[in-house]
Amino acid sequence: MCLIRKMVEQNLDIETTRNEDHYGAAIHHLSLLRNKRCLMAYMYNRAEVIQSFRWKVGPVLPHDIQEKLHFSEKEYFKNHSAAIKSYISEMDIDLTVDMVPPKDPYIQVRVLEDIGEVSLGDHSVSLTKNSLHFLRRTDAEQFISQGLMEEFLE
Template sequence: MYKALSDVFDQVIRECNEHNAQFQSLIRKMVEQNLDIETTRNDEHYGAAVHHLSLLRNKRCLMAYMYNRAEVIQSFRWKIGPVLPHEIQEKLQFSEKEYFKNHSAVIKSYMSEMDIDLTVDMVPPKDPYIQVRVLEDIGEVSLGDHSISLTKNSLHFLRRTDTEQFISQVTSSVLVLPGHEELEKPHAF
């Protein structure tokens, strides 16, 4: 957080302390006068109510800001990845950096436990299958729960999740055919 924002937080907390002191003073005054706090409707009662409501308003404002800030920090994990750039890190408090680190650790733990990478394909593909043409003999390949023979010039309709690992490993043996607009360019493997 910027220093100015930290100063605003400090100012709101000081204001809350002042409201709390006034609230306590008014309640004490009512008790000293042997007035029933629940049923008495006098100046002290209404003053205490105003200070109490001011405390609640300030609390709601600070909580809303912190909630929004936490959402932004969580979104960094999905948009930027597990490591924040220096220019973002320098704008975070230590506790916010720890929050980001812990949030990333929870996501990583969940993904490893479920054996799924949630950061891949943030936009769901239009079709879970892709059509590939084999440009060179690859031979027998194990894809998920089955194996397939990838021979030269053969055409296959395969699950995207089964073929993604090959797209990044092999460069010129297979071509993903057009018609899959979500792919930026034809991939070869």
């Protein structure tokens, strides 16, 4: 505001006057905008890290992490955890379990012993010794655990 007051006192046109004060103010303003963008990016990144703590360490933060957080960040974590808990209770599914995706639903297996004709869901398969099959993992797991088949890894 000092720049505008100074220009008014000197009867200079605000729209057309370009002097060293104008350029200094423009550079200062652009620096402030850049600093604001940097701070906003930092805060966004920090919020993402705090959110990831909920999935990595659970609803209670370890003491060494809590020491490094500001009060407002602790509140943010608490509110984020409450939102996840509320969502999980509404959906009746625990999203915090099995963070690793399941293995491929189909696997290639080699039959180690003659099993014979077996009905698997909607179709039947003849499982003869040393034959290769592409089966659903859930169908093959019982035979693998009995030692009748093995997963065939190419």
